[in-house]
Amino acid sequence: MANLDRFNPAEEAQRGEAVDVYKKAHIENAEKFSKLLENETDPEQIKDLEMAIRVAEAVKEKGGVALVVGGFARDVALRKFGYELKPKDIDIEVYGIEPERLKEILESLGKVDLVGAQFEVMKLKGLDISIPRRDSKTGKGHKGFTVEGDPNMTIREAAQRRDFTINALALDPLTGEILDFYGGIEDIQNKILRATDDKLFGDDTLRVLRGAQFAGRFGFNIDSNTAEICRSLDLTELPKERVGEEWLKLLMKSEKPSVGLKAMLELGVLDKLHPEVRAIVDVPQNPEYHPEGDVWVHTGLVVDAAVQVAKENNLDKEKKLILMLSALCHDLGKAVTTKIEEDGKITSYRHETEGLPLANHFLESLSIGRDLVDRILLLIQYHMRIHNDVEFSDSAVRRLSNNLYPASIRELAWLATADTRGTTKIEFDKEYPAAEALIKKAEELAVKDSKPKPLIMGRDLLEIGFKPGPKVGSVLKEILELQLDGKIINPEQAKDYARISLHTIELQNFGLPGLEGRIQRGLDPAGMLAVKETRKIIESILSEAGIDIDAVEALTRELHMGAIWKRADDLAKAKKPEVKAWLLLANECQEVNDGDLTPEEYLKDFDRIKNNLKLSEENPKSALDKAVENIVTTAADKFIKKDGVPFSQEDAFLHMAIAGEKYGVCKAGELYFVGADKLDYSILEKEGLVSVEKEDRGQITTFYQKDGKDVVKIKNPGYAIVFGDEELALKLAKSANKFIQN
Numbered sequence: 001m002a003n004l005d006r007f008n009p010a011e012e013a014q015r016g017e018a019v020d021v022y023k024k025a026h027i028e029n030a031e032k033f034s035k036l037l038e039n040e041t042d043p044e045q046i047k048d049l050e051m052a053i054r055v056a057e058a059v060k061e062k063g064g065v066a067l068v069v070g071g072f073a074r075d076v077a078l079r080k081f082g083y084e085l086k087p088k089d090i091d092i093e094v095y096g097i098e099p100e101r102l103k104e105i106l107e108s109l110g111k112v113d114l115v116g117a118q119f120e121v122m123k124l125k126g127l128d129i130s131i132p133r134r135d136s137k138t139g140k141g142h143k144g145f146t147v148e149g150d151p152n153m154t155i156r157e158a159a160q161r162r163d164f165t166i167n168a169l170a171l172d173p174l175t176g177e178i179l180d181f182y183g184g185i186e187d188i189q190n191k192i193l194r195a196t197d198d199k200l201f202g203d204d205t206l207r208v209l210r211g212a213q214f215a216g217r218f219g220f221n222i223d224s225n226t227a228e229i230c231r232s233l234d235l236t237e238l239p240k241e242r243v244g245e246e247w248l249k250l251l252m253k254s255e256k257p258s259v260g261l262k263a264m265l266e267l268g269v270l271d272k273l274h275p276e277v278r279a280i281v282d283v284p285q286n287p288e289y290h291p292e293g294d295v296w297v298h299t300g301l302v303v304d305a306a307v308q309v310a311k312e313n314n315l316d317k318e319k320k321l322i323l324m325l326s327a328l329c330h331d332l333g334k335a336v337t338t339k340i341e342e343d344g345k346i347t348s349y350r351h352e353t354e355g356l357p358l359a360n361h362f363l364e365s366l367s368i369g370r371d372l373v374d375r376i377l378l379l380i381q382y383h384m385r386i387h388n389d390v391e392f393s394d395s396a397v398r399r400l401s402n403n404l405y406p407a408s409i410r411e412l413a414w415l416a417t418a419d420t421r422g423t424t425k426i427e428f429d430k431e432y433p434a435a436e437a438l439i440k441k442a443e444e445l446a447v448k449d450s451k452p453k454p455l456i457m458g459r460d461l462l463e464i465g466f467k468p469g470p471k472v473g474s475v476l477k478e479i480l481e482l483q484l485d486g487k488i489i490n491p492e493q494a495k496d497y498a499r500i501s502l503h504t505i506e507l508q509n510f511g512l513p514g515l516e517g518r519i520q521r522g523l524d525p526a527g528m529l530a531v532k533e534t535r536k537i538i539e540s541i542l543s544e545a546g547i548d549i550d551a552v553e554a555l556t557r558e559l560h561m562g563a564i565w566k567r568a569d570d571l572a573k574a575k576k577p578e579v580k581a582w583l584l585l586a587n588e589c590q591e592v593n594d595g596d597l598t599p600e601e602y603l604k605d606f607d608r609i610k611n612n613l614k615l616s617e618e619n620p621k622s623a624l625d626k627a628v629e630n631i632v633t634t635a636a637d638k639f640i641k642k643d644g645v646p647f648s649q650e651d652a653f654l655h656m657a658i659a660g661e662k663y664g665v666c667k668a669g670e671l672y673f674v675g676a677d678k679l680d681y682s683i684l685e686k687e688g689l690v691s692v693e694k695e696d697r698g699q700i701t702t703f704y705q706k707d708g709k710d711v712v713k714i715k716n717p718g719y720a721i722v723f724g725d726e727e728l729a730l731k732l733a734k735s736a737n738k739f740i741q742n
Contacts, residue, residue, distance in 0.1 A: 029175075029176050029177055029178060030076045030077070030079075030080065030171060030176045030177075030178055031176050032172075032173065032174060032175055032176035033049050033052055033053050033056075033173040033174070033176075034053060034174075035176070036049055037049050037050065044126065045088065047125065047126065048090050048125075048126045048127060049090075049173075051109065051110075051124065051125050051126065051127055052066075052068065052090050052092060052127060052173050053173060053174065054109055055092060055094075055105075055106065055109065055124070055127065055129065056092075056172075056173045056174050057174065058105050058106075058108065058109065059094050059096075059097060059102075059105060060174070062097060062101070062105060063096055063097075064094055064095055064096035064097035064102075064151075065094070065095045065096060065155075065172075066092050066093070066094050066095075066129075066173070067092065067093050067094075067095070067155065067170040067171060067172055067173075067179065068090055068091065068092055068093075068170070068171040068172075068173050069091055069092070069093045069158075069159075069162075069169070069170050069171070070089075070091040070167065071087070071088075071089060071091070071167070072087045072088070072089060072090050072091060072171070073169040073170055073171040073178065074166050074167050074169055074184075075087035076171055076178070077166070077169055077178055077184070077185060077188055078166075078188060078218065081188055081189060083218065089128075090126070090127050090128075091127075091128045091129075091130075092127055092128070092129045092130075092173075093129075093130060093131070093132055093158060093170070094129060094130070094131055094151065095131075095132060095151060095152075095153070095155065095158075096151055096152070097131070097151055098131075098151055099131055099149060099151070102122070102129070102131065102151075103122060106122055106124050106129060109124060109125075110124055110125050111124075111125075112124055115128075130149070131149045131150070131151040132149070132150055132151065132153040132155075132157070132158035133147050133148060133149045133150065133153075133158075133161075134147070134148050134150055134153070134161070135147055135161055135200075135203060155170055155179055155181070156181045158170075159179075159181050159182060159196065160181075160182070160196060160197050160200065161196075161197075161200060162196045163195070163196060163201065163204070163207040163210060163211075164184075164187075164193055164194060164195060164196060164207075164210075164211065164214065164226075165182045165183050165184035165187045165194050165195075165196050166184045166187055166188055166193070166214070166218075166220075167184070167196070168180070168181065168182045168184050168196045169184045169185070182196050182197075187220075191218070191219060191220045191221060192220060192221055192222075192223055193211055193214055193215055193218075193220040193221065193222045193223060193226065194223040194225075194226050195207075195223070195225075195226040195229060198225065198226075198229060201226070201229055202229060202232075202233050205233045205234065205235050205237070205238060206238055206242050206243075206246065207230075208230040208233055208235060208267050208268075208269060209235075209238075209242075209243060209246035209247070209264075209269060210246055211226065211230060211263065211267065212246070212250065212260050212263035212264045212267055212269060213246045213247070213249045213250035213253075213254070213260050215259055215260050215262075215263040216250045216254040216256065216257050216258075216259045216260020216261070216263065217249070217250065217253045217254045217255075217260070219255070219256065219259055222263060222266070222267070227266060227267060230267040230268070231267055231268045234272075235268075235269065235272045235273055236272065236273075238273075239367075240364075240365055240366065240367035241367045243273065243365065243366060243367075244365075244366030244367045244368055247366050248321065248366070248368070250264075251303065251321070251324040251325065251328065252317070252320060252321060252324065254307065255307060256304050256307070257300075257303040257304060257307065257324070257328075258300030258301065258303055258304050261299070261300055261303065261328075262300070264277075265278070265281065265296075273365065274362055274365065276332055276335070276358040276359075276361055276362050277328075277332065277362060279332075279335035279336075279358075280294075280295040280296050280299060280331065280332060280334060280335050281294070281295075281296040282294055282296065283295040283296070283334050283335055283338050284338065284340070284346050285298060285334070285338075285346060285348070286345065286346040286347070287346075289423065290423055291423070291424060291425075292422070292423055292424045295331050295334045295335070295338075298331065298422050298423065299327075299328065299330075299331060299422070301421070301422035301423075301424065302327045302328075302330065302331075302418050302419055302421070302422030303324060303327045303328055303418075304422075305327070305417070305418040305419075305421035305422050306323050306324050306327035306414075306415075306418040307324075308418075308421070309323065309414050309417050309418045309421075310323055310324070310414075313414060315414075318372075319411065321368075321372070322372060322375055322376055322379070322407070322411060323411065323414050323415060323418070325363065325366075325368075325372075325376050326376045326379040326380055326383070326411075326415050327415060327418050327419070327422075329355070329358075329359035329362060329363065329376065329380055330352075330355075330379075330380050330383050330415065330419060331348075331351060331355065332355040332358040332359050332362070332380075333348070333350070333351035333352060333353070333354040333355020333356070333358060333359075334348040334351045334355070335355075335358070336351075336354055336355070336358070337349060337350055337351040337354050337355075338351070352380060352381055352382070352383055352384050353381060355380060356377055356380060356381060359376070359377060359380050360373065360377060363376060363377075371406070374406070375406055375407040375411075376407075378403075378404050378405075378406075378407040379404070379407050379411055379412055379415050382400065382403065382404055382412060383412065383415055383416060383419060385400060385412070386412065386413065386416040386432075386434050386435050386438055387416065387419075387420070387434070389434075392437075392438055392441055394441070394445060394486055395484060395485050395486055397409070397438065397441050397442050397445055397447060398445060398447055398452050398483070398484040398485075398486070399484045400412075401442060401445075401447035401448075401450070401451045401452060402447075402451040402452060402480070402484060404451070405450065405451035408448065408449045408450060409438060409439065409442040409447060409448055409449075410439060410442070410448050410449055412438075413432075413435035413436070413438055413439045414435075416432060416434070416435045417431070417432040417435050420432045420435075452480075452483060452484065454476070454480065454483075455479065455483055455488060455489075455490065455491045455493070455494035456476065456479055456491060456494035456495060456498060457476075458472050458473075458476060460491075460494075460495065460498070461475060461476070461498050461502075464495065464498050464499055464502055465502050465532055465533070466498075466502055471505060475497075475498055475501045475502075478497070478501070479494050479497055479498065482497065496599060496600075496603055497599070499603065500519060500599055500602065500603065503519060503531050503533075503606075504516055504519055506530050506531050506532055507519065507527060507530045507531065509530070510526065510529070510530035512526055512530075512557060512560050512561070513699070514697070514699070515527060515530060515560070517697060519597075519602055520596035520597055520602070521596070521597065522589065522597055522602065522605045522606075523589070523605075523606060523609060524560065524585075524586075524589050525556045525559070525560070525582055525585035525586050525589070526556050526557065526559075526560040528585050528588070528609065528613075529552070529553055529556055529585075531606075533606075533610060534606075534609060534610055534613060537610065537613040537614060537617055538552075538581075538585070538613065540617050541581075541584075541613065541616055541617050541620040541623070542581055542620070544617075544620040544621075545577075545581075545620040545621055545624060546577075547577040547578065547580070547581050548577070548578070551577070551578040552578045552581040552582060554578075555567075555578045555579065555582050556582055556585070559582065561716070562675075562715070562716045562717070562718050562719050564653055564654065564657055564675065565653075565657060565662060565663065565675060565676050565677040565718060566677050567579075567657075568657040568658075568660070568661070568662065571583075571654070571657045571658050572632075572657065572658050572659070572660055574628045574631075574632055574658070580624045580625075580627070580628050581624065583624075583627050583628050583631050583654075584616065584623060584624050584627040584628075586631070586654050587627040587630060587631060588608075588609045588612055588613070589651070631654065631655065631658060632658055634655070635654075635655035635656070635658040635659040636655070636659045638650065638652040638655035638656075639652045639655060639656055639659075639661075639664065642665075642730060643730050644734070645663070645664065645665055645730045645733045645734060646659075646661045646663070646664035646665070647664065647665050647666075647667070647730075648664070648665075648666050648667070649666075649667050649668075650666065650668075651666055651668075651673075652664065652666055653666060653673075653675045656675075662676060662677065662736060662740050663675060663676035663677075663679075663733045663734075663736040663737075663740075664676075664733060665726075665729050665730060665733050667726070670723065670724045671721055671722070671723065671724075672721065672722040672723075672724075672725070672726060672729035673719075673720075673721055674719070674720045674721070674722060674729050674732045674733050675718060675719050675733075676718045676719075676733065676736035676739075677718050677736065677739065677740075678717050678718045678736060678739045679717065679718055679719075679720060679732055679733075679735050679736055680732075680735035680736070680738050680739070681704075681714065681720070681732075681735075683731060683732065683735050684704045684711075684712055684728075684732070685704075687728065687731075688706060689704035689705060689706050689711055689712065690704065690705050690706070691703070691704055692704075692705055696713070701713060701714065701715075702714040710723055711723055711725060711728070712728070712732070718736075720732060
């Protein structure tokens with residue numbers, strides 16, 4: 001027994017018993033660390049093994065013993081019995097060396113950091129090193145302890161404070177000897193989880209959750225006496241962080257987490273801490289879709305399937321954690337939505353949304369971080385989409401990816417695959433066709449792992465001319481909706497939409513009724529002044545020509561409201577500066593169009609106007625004179641007389657007024673535009689038409705109908721549109737003579 005005898009002292013009468021104990025403590029030997037190094041490939045683990053050997057040798061040289069304890073020793077023992085584990089995180093317990101002396105020894109090997117003075121833990125290049133300690137329960141909760149280090153404790157005494165026998169093992173890194181005083185090796189062989197000391201076990205109630213996670217990780221049964229102790233303990237004072245740690249270990253390290261879930265149920269953890277999970281036990285399901293059994297059984301199968309899905313897809317730690325927790329929580333809503341209908345059918349409508357508050361409560365109790373909780377809740381909310389939608393359109397896939405963000409379609413497909421495997425309808429290693437089809441389409445649309453990349457940003461809108469404010473957000477949202485529908489597919493189209501949106505806002509802000517309609521018909525002079533892109537150029541032209549823009553705007557507003565015939569004399573003479581300026585703008589107007597302009601047509605015409613104005617900016621006086629001359633000298637050529645009424649196949653009211661006419665008709669397709677200072681609409685009733693008011697382009701408008709069909713639309717006292725009846729249009733135009741004569 002050599003040096004170890006010093007730390008297993010016994011009276012002479014007990015010497016024989018001590019020898020027997022010591023022999024039992026060496027039932028199994030593992031490879032010493034120098035041997036482990038020969039097969040190790042992980043650079044960090046190599047460093048830790050080498051340092052552990054150096055620490056053990058340095059301690060031995062000073063008369064002490066350094067043993068590896070905790071998870072590393074346990075996992076080494078488990079490997080002896082066929083468990084595929086890779087021991088990590090080496091914890092060393094040093095016997096026979098006082099803390100100050102130990103610190104000096106360790107400092108000769110490298111920098112030492114002290115962690116928690118009460119626990120006497122020293123960190124040395126990845127290793128946690130401490131002396132044996134005694135725990136004395138002094139109060140409630142996990143902090144109700146007095147901890148005292150004692151380098152002269154026996155190894156057996158130190159092991160007694162461990163939670164389970166499998167964790168009470170100690171490993172000599174220099175020899176590979178495993179010291180087992182409480183039957184841990186035998187319990188490993190029998191796959192039993194047993195308390196090391198029944199009396200001390202309850203001092204730390206977190207051991208109940210540790211027992212459940214060990215059961216899940218290693219597939220062990222819990223000793224009946226130990227289970228009874230667990231059920232008797234109060235868990236309510238456990239901090240969220242420690243509870244969460246045990247749940248994550250169960251889900252992340254278990255091959256079959258369902259075993260740990262059953263242990264959580266049997267040990268009373270769900271009843272005491274997680275009633276929303278406990279509630280799904282015995283909740284029935286429709287056997288047509290769930291032949292495996294109730295929601296609890298299904299959930300166990302799903303979390304086990306999720307482990308397999310994570311392996312198949314080589315998920316990193318975060319993605320696996322999200323998958324495991326969403327698998328665990330995905331059907332919590334069935335506890336509050338499941339009904340047995342009159343025909344005996346079992347339904348759980350809206351369980352995916354009704355379960356969100358329950359899942360949120362559970363996830364928050366694990367203290368895992370709000371960002372992860374939000375992603376998991378999104379996956380739960382949409383987990384039925386793949387099951388319910390037989391075929392996804394491109395738009396549906398884009399919208400789904402956008403709604404899921406910051407979770408992703410690929411994460412949803414992993415959950416759906418685990419969910420389907422958990423129904424036992426497909427084998428655990430088989431793909432889920434619906435999920436695979438969705439992933440394929442999402443990959444084609446570049447939205448498999450994220451939402452669609454925005455085609456335009458807020459800063460782009462500011463560059464276009466938007467002012468900071470809510471309008472920026474609303475326009476971005478509109479563009480996103482069109483992008484999701486596939487109606488806007490590139491940044492150029494997004495910018496065009498933003499320009500039109502800005503123009504619409506500017507036209508509305510100009511304060512003239514109906515001006516926003518110029519987006520569909522092309523800009524008139526008022527529109528050119530309203531839109532800042534063109535107004536800026538106009539201001540430059542007028543400033544250079546010495547014309548007051550306020551006067552031009554006032555005239556424009558007057559003419560826009562139907563005063564073109566009232567100002568006919570001014571227009572015909574074209575002597576006033578503001579009239580010249582208005583004629584320059586009018587010369588650029590879009591011709592009357594039978595139908596609305598498409599956004600592309602509007603922008604094309606707008607750019608034409610803008611470019612022509614820029615040309616006028618180079619020589620404003622010449623441009624003004626040329627526009628006046630162009631309109632005045634050609635005015636009479638733009639129309640003919642039909643039954644004595646000025647008539648044109650294009651927008652020629654301006655030319656008619658300049659030519660000295662007092663009224664006229666312009667035709668566009670089947671529409672006849674009738675204009676004058678004032679028209680006598682009473683003649684329409686004499687023609688048998690009936691007046692009605694109804695909404696048109698967001699405004700209440702007067703129409704004259706015959707047999708319920710619109711015949712005339714009244715725009716204002718001197719402006720009307722006649723639908724398809726040229727003779728009536730000419731009669732209506734002549735009615736203006738009544739007012740001219742007076």
